[in-house]
Amino acid sequence: MSLATTYSPTDVEAKWYQRWQEQGFFKAKPNPKKKPYTVVIPPPNVTGVLHMGHMLNNTIQDVLVRRARMQGKEACWVPGTDHASIATEAKVVALLKEQGINKTDLTREEFLAHAFAWKDKYGGIILEQLKQLGASCDWDRTRFTMEPDLTDAVLRVFVDLYNKGLIYRGVRMVNWDPEGRTAISDEEVIAKDVQAKMYYLKYAVVGQEGQFLTVATSRPETIMADVAVAVNPNDPRYAHLAGQKVRIPLLGREIPVIFDEYVSMDFGTGALKVTPAHDLNDYELGVKHNLPVIDILADNGTLNEKAVLYVGQDRFAVRKQIAKDLQEVGLLEKIEEYASIVQTSERTKAVIEPKLSLQWFMKMEQMAKPALEAVENDTVRLHPPKFKNMYRAWMENVRDWCISRQLWWGQQIPAYYLPDGTFVVALTAEDALQQAIAQTGKADLTLSDLRQDEDVLDTWFSSWLWPISVFDGFKDPDNADINYFYPTNDLVTGPDILFFWVARMIMAGLEYRQEVPFKNVYLTGIVRDAQGRKMSKQLGNSPDPLDLIAQYGADGVRTGMLFSAPAGNDLLYDVKLVEQGRNFSNKLWNAFRLVKGWEADASLPFVNEKAVTWFNARLQAAIVEMDDHFEKFRMSDALMTIYKLVWDDFCAMYLEMVKPAYQHPIDAESLRHTTAYLETLLKLLHPFMPFITEELWHELAERGPRDYVTVAPWPRATAPAHSAETLTNMDKALAIVAGIRAVRNQKNLGPNKPLTLVAKTEEPQLVTDYEGIIRKLGSISEVSFAEAGPAASVSFVLGGSEFFIPLEGHIDMAAERTRLEKELEYAQGFRDSVQKKLGNEKFAQNAKPEVLEKERQKLADAEAKIAALEQALKGL
RNA sequence: GGGAGGUUAGCUCAGUUGGUUUAGAGCGCUUCGUUCACACCGAAGAGGUCGAAGGUUCGAAUCCUUUACUUCCCA
Numbered sequence: 001m002s003l004a005t006t007y008s009p010t011d012v013e014a015k016w017y018q019r020w021q022e023q024g025f026f027k028a029k030p031n032p033k034k035k036p037y038t039v040v041i042p043p044p045n046v047t048g049v050l051h052m053g054h055m056l057n058n059t060i061q062d063v064l065v066r067r068a069r070m071q072g073k074e075a076c077w078v079p080g081t082d083h084a085s086i087a088t089e090a091k092v093v094a095l096l097k098e099q100g101i102n103k104t105d106l107t108r109e110e111f112l113a114h115a116f117a118w119k120d121k122y123g124g125i126i127l128e129q130l131k132q133l134g135a136s137c138d139w140d141r142t143r144f145t146m147e148p149d150l151t152d153a154v155l156r157v158f159v160d161l162y163n164k165g166l167i168y169r170g171v172r173m174v175n176w177d178p179e180g181r182t183a184i185s186d187e188e189v190i191a192k193d194v195q196a197k198m199y200y201l202k203y204a205v206v207g208q209e210g211q212f213l214t215v216a217t218s219r220p221e222t223i224m225a226d227v228a229v230a231v232n233p234n235d236p237r238y239a240h241l242a243g244q245k246v247r248i249p250l251l252g253r254e255i256p257v258i259f260d261e262y263v264s265m266d267f268g269t270g271a272l273k274v275t276p277a278h279d280l281n282d283y284e285l286g287v288k289h290n291l292p293v294i295d296i297l298a299d300n301g302t303l304n305e306k307a308v309l310y311v312g313q314d315r316f317a318v319r320k321q322i323a324k325d326l327q328e329v330g331l332l333e334k335i336e337e338y339a340s341i342v343q344t345s346e347r348t349k350a351v352i353e354p355k356l357s358l359q360w361f362m363k364m365e366q367m368a369k370p371a372l373e374a375v376e377n378d379t380v381r382l383h384p385p386k387f388k389n390m391y392r393a394w395m396e397n398v399r400d401w402c403i404s405r406q407l408w409w410g411q412q413i414p415a416y417y418l419p420d421g422t423f424v425v426a427l428t429a430e431d432a433l434q435q436a437i438a439q440t441g442k443a444d445l446t447l448s449d450l451r452q453d454e455d456v457l458d459t460w461f462s463s464w465l466w467p468i469s470v471f472d473g474f475k476d477p478d479n480a481d482i483n484y485f486y487p488t489n490d491l492v493t494g495p496d497i498l499f500f501w502v503a504r505m506i507m508a509g510l511e512y513r514q515e516v517p518f519k520n521v522y523l524t525g526i527v528r529d530a531q532g533r534k535m536s537k538q539l540g541n542s543p544d545p546l547d548l549i550a551q552y553g554a555d556g557v558r559t560g561m562l563f564s565a566p567a568g569n570d571l572l573y574d575v576k577l578v579e580q581g582r583n584f585s586n587k588l589w590n591a592f593r594l595v596k597g598w599e600a601d602a603s604l605p606f607v608n609e610k611a612v613t614w615f616n617a618r619l620q621a622a623i624v625e626m627d628d629h630f631e632k633f634r635m636s637d638a639l640m641t642i643y644k645l646v647w648d649d650f651c652a653m654y655l656e657m658v659k660p661a662y663q664h665p666i667d668a669e670s671l672r673h674t675t676a677y678l679e680t681l682l683k684l685l686h687p688f689m690p691f692i693t694e695e696l697w698h699e700l701a702e703r704g705p706r707d708y709v710t711v712a713p714w715p716r717a718t719a720p721a722h723s724a725e726t727l728t729n730m731d732k733a734l735a736i737v738a739g740i741r742a743v744r745n746q747k748n749l750g751p752n753k754p755l756t757l758v759a760k761t762e763e764p765q766l767v768t769d770y771e772g773i774i775r776k777l778g779s780i781s782e783v784s785f786a787e788a789g790p791a792a793s794v795s796f797v798l799g800g801s802e803f804f805i806p807l808e809g810h811i812d813m814a815a816e817r818t819r820l821e822k823e824l825e826y827a828q829g830f831r832d833s834v835q836k837k838l839g840n841e842k843f844a845q846n847a848k849p850e851v852l853e854k855e856r857q858k859l860a861d862a863e864a865k866i867a868a869l870e871q872a873l874k875g876l
Numbered sequence: 877g878g879g880a881g882g883u884u885a886g887c888u889c890a891g892u893u894g895g896u897u898u899a900g901a902g903c904g905c906u907u908c909g910u911u912c913a914c915a916c917c918g919a920a921g922a923g924g925u926c927g928a929a930g931g932u933u934c935g936a937a938u939c940c941u942u943u944a945c946u947u948c949c950c951a
């Protein structure tokens with residue numbers, strides 16, 4: 001059967017993924033004879049679809065997991081999805097709206113029924129897509145953050161932390177998302193630079209006709225919530241207002257002027273309106289001065305009846321309107337443009353309103369300490385380490401975590417309110433009832449007297465438990481899985497969720513297992529387009545990963561992405577990268593085709609010893625290099641090492657060296673070595689390109705039923721004897737070949753025109769040893785030695801040796817002379833600089849002996865080269 | 877505004893404790909080349925003085941200072 005000249009991945013990939021699963025290669029179970037290697041997937045949103053970021057992230061995980069599996073470890077990659085409370089709920093709400101259903105018309109149960117229906121229909125698509133990428137997850141272990149067992153874990157932790165006093169309920173200033181109508185955590189708030197307006201409003205001083213106090217504010221719509229105007233006590237402009245009151249414009253309500261050093265005298269007019277309900281700083285000022293709180297904002301961002309004016313209108317509409325109205329009554333002094341920052345919701349993009357609200361919080365300080373320590377002392381290593389700084393800064397300034405959300409899609413908070421207004425926290429309603437009875441002494445309380453908290457928990461309150469909960473470590477803290485697979489080894493994720501997720505997982509790990517959840521955190525960059533822009537639906541610059549896989553093969557896409565993805569660096573995605581990946585697949589495929597086509601003849605002598613020995617030396621060096629790169633999480637470099645080994649050393653050099661003449665057989669010994677090398681290369685490539693390597697593994701030889709490259713042992717580097725010498729000698733031989741080829745190019749001779757070579761060299765043995773290779777790769781019909789070159793010849797100089805290629809009729813004496821003179825001039829310049837360096841007494845005194853030795857060697861080499869060049873010039 | 881990075885070939889990046897001249901790689905580019913695995917290919921080649929200025933040193937892309945630009949985090 002003849003093989004196609006181009007590799008076609010489509011059929012191959014589906015076939016092998018299925019076989020791997022049939023063989024159960026991805027299944028992991030505790031095995032005391034093996035070392036565990038565990039990775040938990042950063043669970044994608046359950047209703048999400050695969051995007052380029054997932055491709056990068058999961059390719060890296062798969063490379064790590066596949067390599068560990070080949071290294072004989074019990075490799076366990078746990079997949080799963082996240083319920084993504086706010087994102088999913090928003091999606092479901094939008095979907096229902098399309099169907100003409102308003103969330104507000106539904107009961108909690110009805111809404112959840114819709115949500116689960118949606119989840120069952122679209123949930124987990126992304127996991128199916130990951131299979132196309134080749135992800136070797138243990139699919140039997142697939143978890144979902146809102147499934148019963150993981151919900152149980154969340155509730156247990158909530159109850160436990162509440163009992164430990166680390167979770168509390170209280171009224172605090174929170175970030176209110178009027179779009180999602182929920183509180184969100186500080187981490188979910190994104191500051192955005194905007195061009196805003198500063199409004200200068202005139203507050204009339206009570207009892208002093210015609211006197212005004214001008215206050216600058218960017219939010220004139222909040223004046224109805226004002227409870228004071230504050231000025232700095234050191235500000236002479238306002239000293240006369242001590243004990244005075246001012247009147248809120250339009251509204252007319254009287255508020256006191258207060259004095260506080262907090263007020264900046266340079267900002268605006270130096271007078272600050274105090275609105276405790278809608279600004280954190282104002283709130284603190286209000287508490288200090290014992291001021292009331294007037295909350296004028298409804299949950300959806302409109303003004304409520306406490307505002308008196310503009311009730312029911314959206315805050316931004318009011319901002320515009322009130323400016324007009326103030327203008328009309330002459331209480332708007334001016335409007336200025338200024339650069340400002342607004343806080344927005346990461347999810348809904350809505351402008352956040354600071355709002356006083358009754359919420360659940362988690363105390364962070366106590367847990368943050370050991371979690372910071374773990375990273376500082378490298379118990380958990382961040383790759384690249386520059387993220388340590390970011391981590392430290394956040395951990396040292398960590399604030400309490402607002403964990404309650406006014407949503408339905410999520411884990412409902414296990415707090416139960418009693419008729420008397422107190423509450424109990426318990427894992428189940430039954431437990432809660434018992435507690436309630438104990439707490440109140442009322443034995444006749446029933447379940448119907450208890451009302452469970454309406455709120456759900458932040459999604460991250462389930463994901464922070466992920467490395468433990470996927471192994472059922474809360475329900476059953478001593479089970480075989482958690483004891484074996486925890487702590488996990490490596491976590492691969494984006495730096496954008498370092499605080500949301502990574503830091504909190506470390507806290508949870510230390511709190512509940514007294515052990516960090518992972519040893520290494522590999523932080524990927526963001527996938528951007530070739531112009532460096534983020535991929536987005538609006539820009540339409542994000543390719544569909546599945547299209548790419550269909551077009552270039554999963555192997556091509558995987559390698560393409562890794563080519564340009566050092567840890568922590570953004571990846572500028574360009575289709576050229578996946579083309580390169582595909583081309584590499586094709587190169588490998590054709591190397592295989594070539595070898596596959598060779599017929600062995602056992603009677604032929606083994607003629608390729610030099611090539612075989614050399615390639616082995618290269619191979620072993622590359623394995624050492626790859627292992628080192630992997631050790632340091634330098635995946636791109638590991639890939640580049642094997643890429644160059646395959647393409648340059650194996651294909652361009654080695655195969656050309658051993659390749660028999662067209663339609664001639666090869667000696668059996670050479671074929672045996674070549675096949676073995678190809679097998680080793682397939683193993684080294686397998687983590688990066690699982691599909692084509694498996695295909696070729698099976699094409700290359702008859703395999704036993706369980707003999708797959710997926711579970712083949714990772715090659716161990718050996719140290720071949722005389723490796724350094726082998727490599728140096730071949731380098732010299734290949735330099736001669738390159739010299740010959742350069743002459744061919746200069747003289748436009750074509751690659752196959754037979755030429756002869758005359759060598760004037762101090763190392764004739766080397767030339768003799770490598771004559772076969774020089775002849776083959778240089779298309780040289782004859783090699784001879786001489787003290788002087790033939791008259792009509794082109795020469796080149798390598799070290800102290802001179803090589804001549806007789807070329808009747810192709811010689812331009814003048815051009816040759818010029819070329820050699822140029823080379824000579826350079827060599828002389830080089831020699832002079834080295835001489836100067838060596839002549840410097842201070843250098844001779846201070847430099848290390850090996851450096852000095854190197855310089856002397858350089859000088860000797862240069863002089864030999866100069867002598868050879870001078871000879872060559874003379875010979876012309 | 878505070879903090880941490882980055883600035884090396886057209887592009888994306890390496891460059892370990894300062895010591896190969898003409899500072900490397902991949903891609904791209906240029907020239908030449910299709911009977912003999914692969915044009916998703918082969919051969920050869922061009923291209924940077926390491927953001928700028930100053931300093932330490934026999935010697936600096938590498939250490940120090942200042943500065944410019946830039947990315948990210950926090951406010």
